[in-house]
Amino acid sequence: MSLNTETVAAPAPVNQPQPLRRRTTSFRDKWADSAFNVASVTILTLSIVAVVYPLYFIVIASISDPNAVYEGKVWLFPSGVTLEGYQRILADSRIWNGLGNTVIYTVLGTAISVTTILFGAYALSRKDMPGRKFLMLLFVITMFFDGGLITKYLVVRDLGMLDTVWAVVLPGAVGVWNLIIARSFFENTIPGELREAAQMDGANDFTFFFKMVLPLSKPLIMLMIMVHVVAHWNSFFDALIFLNDDTKYPLQLVLRNILIQSDVSSAGTTGGDIESYAAAQRIGELTKYAMIVVSSLPLMIALPFMQKHFTKGTMIGAVKS
Structure with missing residues (x-):
């Protein structure tokens, strides 16, 4: 008895991976x-x-x-080292008074600006806030239309802020561009589900903002602090316009007046002997470079410690999901 055997074909392989070909890197x-x-x-x-x-x-x-x-001898290393410029500046009591005023203006102005921007930006980021689009439109309009310096001066005068610290820190307290950045950060970083979960646990809006929103917004806060610290530290125009008492001048304005005074003193000696004019010019040049270093050194020391927060915060609000 013979058995009939049937030949069964093997199933064809399905989607077998092909061996990868190594791409040869050409000389080009x-x-x-x-x-x-x-x-x-x-x-x-x-x-x-x-x-x-x-x-x-x-x-x-x-x-x-x-x-x-x-003479062009100074380009890589100092020549004829002298500290006379620093000695003259640091011996002037106006420098220390201006430095103290600048620290007050910077700390107070930064605190007001950052606090106002954080509160305002979070409120504008809430979709359940009535009239938020209209308010945002009003803010944006101020970026394109400005009343001018005279109008600004009249407002500050009528509010009784002339020759006070408030004339320096309040007129530019809220930067619209920074407000938009902060609003975009809150919209894209703080999900609405997180607020709903907090409300289910009994948290109100203030508790949610202080307990959850602010801890999650450290890069934004540090970015805002750094931007406003630099702006207030270098600011002098508002003080020049609104302050009359020179004991309230910030450091930048004091340094400006000292530089102008040194230039006037050197120009006043042109009618005298050449040696006096050369000495006045020498003092003016030393003072000019020393003033730049003195005014910039505090920020140059502080900013590297804030650099990591600035790196995290530069792209805040740049991508909209």
Whole structure:
């Protein structure tokens, strides 16, 4: 008895992975990558030098002989080292008074601006807030239309803020651009479900804002603090317009007046002997460079400690989900 055997064909393989072919890198690709790396490093190096060297030159010029600076001998290392410029500035009581005023204006102005922006931006980010689009439109209009300096002065005068600290910190307390950035951050970072969960647990709006929103907004807060600290520290125009008492002048305005005074003093000696004029010019140059260093040094020391927060906060509100 014979058995009939049937030949059964093996099933065809389904979607078998094909072996990957290694892509060979041609000489042209290697050359292009090397050229790109060299060009990138060169451009970045030149950019760093272009930014850092002027700061370095101001520092070495502030401790060098002004005659050597005029002759072009000071470009990499100081020449004829002297600290006369710093001694003259730091011996002036107006500098210390202006520094104290600047610290007050910076701390108070930053606190007011950051607090106002955080509260206002969070309120505008809430979709259940009535009239938020109309209010946002009013804020945006102020970015394109301004009443001008005279109108601003009249408002400050009528409010009784002339020659007071409030004339320096209140008129520009809310920056609309910073308000928009903060609002976008709250809209894209704080989900509505989180607020609903907090409300189910019995938290009201103030509890949710202080207990949950602010702890989640540290990069935004640090960014706002840094931006306003730099703005208030370098500000002098509002003080120039609204302050009459020189004992309330900030540091930048004091340094400006000292520089103008030194220029006037050197110009007043043109009718005298050449030696007096040269000495006045020398003192003026030393004072000019030293003033730049004195006014910039506190921020240069503080900003590196805030750099990591600035890196996290630069892209805040840039992407809308």
